[in-house]
Amino acid sequence: MTRSGSAHGTTVREAVFQLLRHHGMTTIFGNPGSTELPLFSDLPEGFRYVTGLQESVVVAMADGHALASGGPAFVNLHSAAGVGHAMGSIYSAFRNRAPVVITAGQQSRPLLRADPFLYAEAPTELPQPYVKWAIEPARAEDVPAAIARAIHMACLPPAGPVFVSIPLDDWGQPCDLPALRKITGRAQPDAGTLGEIAAQLNGAADPVFVVGAGLDADGAWDAAVALAEHHQAPVWVAPLSSRCSFPESHPLFAGFLPANEADISRLLTGHDLIVTLGAPVFTYHYEMPGQIPPEGATLVQIVSDPKQAASAVCGTSLVGDLDLSLRALQASAADPRPKRPAPLREIQAPPPARGISSAMALDALRRLRPADGIVVEEAPSSRDDVHDYLPIDRAGGFFATASGGLGYALPAAVGVAMANPGETVLAILGDGSSMYSVQGLWSAVEHDADVLFVVLNNGGYAALKGFAGNKEVVGCDIGHLSLAALAEGQGCPAQQVSDPAKLDGVLSEAFAAGGGPRLVEVMIDRG
Numbered sequence: 001m002t003r004s005g006s007a008h009g010t011t012v013r014e015a016v017f018q019l020l021r022h023h024g025m026t027t028i029f030g031n032p033g034s035t036e037l038p039l040f041s042d043l044p045e046g047f048r049y050v051t052g053l054q055e056s057v058v059v060a061m062a063d064g065h066a067l068a069s070g071g072p073a074f075v076n077l078h079s080a081a082g083v084g085h086a087m088g089s090i091y092s093a094f095r096n097r098a099p100v101v102i103t104a105g106q107q108s109r110p111l112l113r114a115d116p117f118l119y120a121e122a123p124t125e126l127p128q129p130y131v132k133w134a135i136e137p138a139r140a141e142d143v144p145a146a147i148a149r150a151i152h153m154a155c156l157p158p159a160g161p162v163f164v165s166i167p168l169d170d171w172g173q174p175c176d177l178p179a180l181r182k183i184t185g186r187a188q189p190d191a192g193t194l195g196e197i198a199a200q201l202n203g204a205a206d207p208v209f210v211v212g213a214g215l216d217a218d219g220a221w222d223a224a225v226a227l228a229e230h231h232q233a234p235v236w237v238a239p240l241s242s243r244c245s246f247p248e249s250h251p252l253f254a255g256f257l258p259a260n261e262a263d264i265s266r267l268l269t270g271h272d273l274i275v276t277l278g279a280p281v282f283t284y285h286y287e288m289p290g291q292i293p294p295e296g297a298t299l300v301q302i303v304s305d306p307k308q309a310a311s312a313v314c315g316t317s318l319v320g321d322l323d324l325s326l327r328a329l330q331a332s333a334a335d336p337r338p339k340r341p342a343p344l345r346e347i348q349a350p351p352p353a354r355g356i357s358s359a360m361a362l363d364a365l366r367r368l369r370p371a372d373g374i375v376v377e378e379a380p381s382s383r384d385d386v387h388d389y390l391p392i393d394r395a396g397g398f399f400a401t402a403s404g405g406l407g408y409a410l411p412a413a414v415g416v417a418m419a420n421p422g423e424t425v426l427a428i429l430g431d432g433s434s435m436y437s438v439q440g441l442w443s444a445v446e447h448d449a450d451v452l453f454v455v456l457n458n459g460g461y462a463a464l465k466g467f468a469g470n471k472e473v474v475g476c477d478i479g480h481l482s483l484a485a486l487a488e489g490q491g492c493p494a495q496q497v498s499d500p501a502k503l504d505g506v507l508s509e510a511f512a513a514g515g516g517p518r519l520v521e522v523m524i525d526r527g
Helices: 012-022 034-040 055-069 079-096 109-114 140-155 191-203 213-217 221-231 261-268 306-311 322-331 358-368 380-389 409-419 440-446 462-468 483-489 500-513
Strands: 027-030 048-051 073-077 100-106 162-167 207-211 235-237 253-256 273-277 298-303 316-319 374-378 425-430 451-457 494-497 518-523
Touching: 012 034, 012 140, 027 034, 027 055, 034 073, 034 100, 034 162, 048 440, 055 073, 055 079, 055 100, 055 409, 055 440, 073 079, 079 100, 100 140, 140 162, 191 273, 191 298, 191 316, 191 322, 207 221, 213 221, 221 322, 298 306, 298 322, 306 316, 358 380, 358 425, 358 451, 358 500, 374 380, 374 409, 380 425, 409 425, 409 440, 409 451, 440 451, 451 483, 451 500, 483 494, 483 518, 494 500, 500 518
Parallel strands: 027 048, 027 073, 073 100, 100 162, 207 235, 207 273, 235 253, 273 298, 298 316, 374 425, 425 451, 451 518, 494 518
Antiparallel strands: none
């Protein structure tokens, strides 16, 4: 730890930039506003300002950047209205466990007694309950210390967004530089409970693993593969997981659990031990009652998020870092089990279709995309096809929103690309999803993000129609959109393809282009 003495002559602004530089947070995501003007005017050398044309886009870009880089991201929003615009993305960042430090402007302190224009009446209440911590410092000189605390709060597990409201006139006030500290934290699992779980694994006749986003977030990919191989345990993905936590081309990969009790119970029946890693028990989307755990099965959960442990409705839960926990279980494992005779899952060819089907488009992306590329996905009606035809086989290789809110993936892909220079990011989007944050294409162009946006245009909210069954649902047809035209209007090169014979050629050309954003709008046959 280092600490300066008196920082006479140091302003709040100067102290904050020293803090940000110390933590490697040299990228600021924002949408400029008058109450934040002192922050982004004349940026110090080595900092860059990433502009988004709407506040929800800004937070989603920062969210993607934080998750892909593994470090905190810094966001600047505009007072109450800007924070209000961003609330959907703040909620997604909270559910994604993204370490995002959100600052927002506030009117000058002398004006606050008179309800001025563009002020926040209850600044710390507005983003609640979807931030880990929120503050408007009582004094200008307290701002740097508040931001220092916010950075640590955002990063400590379970990570998540935090919020600091800063009055306009605070930036130029004198202050002392707070201690430039480093805090690291990994929740050490209880050794006794780990020993009990190891004994259960060693004694189980047919164990099964269920993996969730927390496993990838804790960097436990390799440990999970090693443990599954040792026990020859089938591996399922937890319902609606927002990250990939096990190689989906692996012989032990079994598939994706649906978001209902009945199907989960059916698919896990026959296993005597269910070990859930980095996931809730369980996330449901629609009601289909079933027995959890199935008859004859014992359930164990290992997570680093205490809330997920507390909310589990059955089984034994252990709170601890996933990588530390799985390595300890591996060290206590008995002799390895014989290998299973055949892979548990194989990718099939997509069924024939009159035009381009979603399955056909995903299969083409699998064949044509660079090996081990990063995928960011928000195509709800095609999610099953993503699962079936586009296996992810690398840690940190897949990002989707954990909140279910639309508008995340398009700008998040920009943030992911900025955190991985030199690597093409594939963003798979629906037409409806794209429209929630289509302004993110402008940011992709402005900052030369290497993203291939593939929009699967099926002319409406097809996922919602699927839930309705045979009933007619109003408001779900949006078929007169042209995402390619919207992209080109923002300076993003774009193509549209509807002929199956041309699909491979168009996608191959788009992958080969590289070095900046481009969009392919795939017109999905609605028959």
